[in-house]
Amino acid sequence: MFPPHRYYYLHNFQRALAWVAERYDDVLDETQRRFVADYAALPQPSQALLARLLLRRGPWFRASGLNYEEIGPAEAAAAPLEALGWLDRDAAMTPDELFGLHTKPELLRLFPHLPASARKAGLLDALRARQPDAQPYRDWHPDAGEAVWRLMAGEVCERFRLMFFGNLHQDWSEFVLADLGVFQYESVPFDAASRAFQSRADVDLYLALHACRAALDETPQAATGAGLDALLAQVQASASANPWLEQRRAKVLLRIGQACERAGDWPAAERVYAQCAYPGARHRRIRVHERMALLPEALALADQALAAPESEEEAQRVARMLPRLRRALGQPRPPAAGLRAAPRHDLVLPRPADGLPVELAVRDHWHRDQTPAHYVENTLFNALFGLLCWPAVFAPVPGAFFHPFQRGPADLGAPDFPARRAAQFQACLALLDTPEYRDEIWRRYRDKQGLQSPFVSWDALSEPLLALALDCVPAAHLKRVFERLLSDVKTNRSGLPDLIRFWPAERRYELVEVKGPGDKLQDNQIRWLDYCLSHGMPVSVCHVRWQDMDAAPATQGDGR
Incomplete structure (x- = not known):
């Protein structure tokens, strides 16, 4: 038997699940409640293996890379997880995912027809040309002497992580870093009613907005043409009565508008900024009007902003734009801002x-x-x-x-x-x-x-x-x-x-x-x-x- 401290990561994940189950019972659906119950009923090695996988980069894992003394043989610990559908050795794997699991020498042994002198990226291009479709790992490597699994429980665990932390930039390693004393946090009293999300819809909206932001980061052209319409429709459908979710939605709109500007699509940027209440959107909309040669509209919005600025930053930026706008419209130059000169x-x-x-x-x-x-x-x-x-x-x-x-x-x-x-x-x-x-x-x-x-x-x-x-x-x-x-x-x-x-x-x-x-x-x-x-x-x-x-x-x- 191994001492309890060897399972620190398991105890941390169990603690997080219990936390979510207690505070979010009304937000969980039957699938999520069943996950919590099924996980608690697993043998300890299987519980520990899943917790280990959630701390690692996935979603694909080779049995040979899962060597944990306190867990024992990976295949034995994985069997109950496979029975629940949380690990799948028959899932389809793309060529890119296959290359992510193997070193170049392994790939050359697996595909001897590929050019050995090529870099790994070149090998991948060659394989894509011959076999672009995804297929189970056993079809890629019929003679593999080990199991390879895809983690299928990642999505539900991601949802649990979001409900626990209230964001997706923190992960389960926070427990480990706190246990090691790397990070220490102030203890703030809060009751069981204190939570980031008040309804299942709140969680769904957060995830939808996160998907929009990911689409913008990964595919810049997502904010062009039909992609823009789809993004806007998704953001518009994510309206919420939750103030901080609304602020997050407004920030996604701002990012979409900025992507339209980078693409030089000024009408699209204007359309987006007109819907956006995030700080800075009004200033950017004035700039877009100017780019579109809609100078009266730009000046009217600038005067409105200067009369009731949302911040010092906006007032400063608009004051810098006004002389140019008024000059272009043949109007008198406004008085210069009375900024003091520092020694x-x-x-x-x-x-x-x-x-x-x-x-x-x-x-x-x-x-x-x-x-x-x-x-x-x-x-x-x-x-x-x-x-x-x-x-x-x-x-x-x-x-x-x-x-x-x-x-x-x-x-x-x-x-x-x-x-x-x-x-x-x-x-x-x-x-x-x-x-x-x-x-x-x-x-x-x-x-x-x-x-x-x-x-x-x-x-x-x-x-x-x-x-x-x-x-x-x-x-x-x-x-x-x-x-x-x-x-x-x-x-x-x-x-x-x-x-x-x-x-x-x-x-x-x-x-x-x-x-x-x-x-x-x-x-x-x-x-x-x-x-x-x-x-x-x-x-x-x-x-x-x-x-x-x-x-x-x-x-x-x-x-x-």
Whole structure:
């Protein structure tokens, strides 16, 4: 007998199935309930083999590749799974799938007529030309001395995985990584009613939308001609009263519109964007109108967007488009946007021999023990926000947490994310009006060390850096940054300046955006710079040239 810990992966899968069966009994159909019951009745080696296969890349498996001491002979463990139809050795296999199971020497022994000098891809082309149809493995390899199975239970297990995690980007390995301590998660209390999907239709809609996204990723021409009509029909049929599914559906529409743009099909893109409420769709629709020479329509939509922008990002983009649109229509140019110009440093530095990024070259040039400089980009202020507002981010809001492997709340990117936790965020930010915020951040830094967070990157936050930030950055400045983060969590977590410089003796700091030769400020960086300047926060832009460049010499400076 093997000790229980040898079956850790089996216990994890059993735990997940029990979780789904308990919380989603009203969502499961009879086939899925029967799967749970049949799985529980299997011999342990068969249960373990199926759990192993779900952790591996399939759907085809050779018996010779299934060597697990605690399971024993693969064929014996597979027999009960075959009886249930969960493994099938008679399923049709395509030439591509056959090549995925074998090495080139094995294929040449199996098909001696193929050109031995060809690469494996060439061998596959040659085989496709002779035998393009799928057939059972035994017909490909009549003399095979081992069993080869296709996993047939993958679809129902995929559905279980979706219901457990609420997404398809996490898989069963999450259990293993958590058991090994690779990932650690905050424990958030939630009851049995907390779950990602409220009905069977919700699960079906998610899978339908996922299929649309997969079609776009795998086949770009899926958004052209009849394929576009089919995709749109599928997305339109996936409308839901579930807000986060509707947001997901809107994002799929946005991707379809972008695919139409890439194909140069402007009328199709306009048709898609007209149906899409996802952030950014209106701006793209204005661009499409412009491409179609529908300038009055483009200007009308731009004026509408500028009067009531969905975000700072949209307002910035539309303001950039308006002069061009009005000029094309013979209208007066609108007043220029009143963006503030950040102070500027100009540096001429030796080109790093080791290919060091320009940001780190500037950091090293400025860094002194008495005036340290750190490369932080988006990590520092996000981490300070995440630590101070930890109770708000991980508040047990209904529908935000529904399994133990969540890095953050499921509604993090939703427009109402701050509003649903308004009281908790207000309490956290109120600490910045008292001296207690420093102790609170330090306490969270110690108590939550290593726990997954959508805001805290632990590797980028050292104790010395945290101490400098809390000593040199005024609480009022932290509050301004945190308020802007909350105004648009999804967008404003990025675009923060690259470096932070400290003068500990004077308890002051400066944020610096670094630009190498030919590099320009990005839109989100411009918005952060303007915000910092408008609230009296010290920020600047450092432009760097290398000493070996042929351009006229710039002023040597260090900005000290």
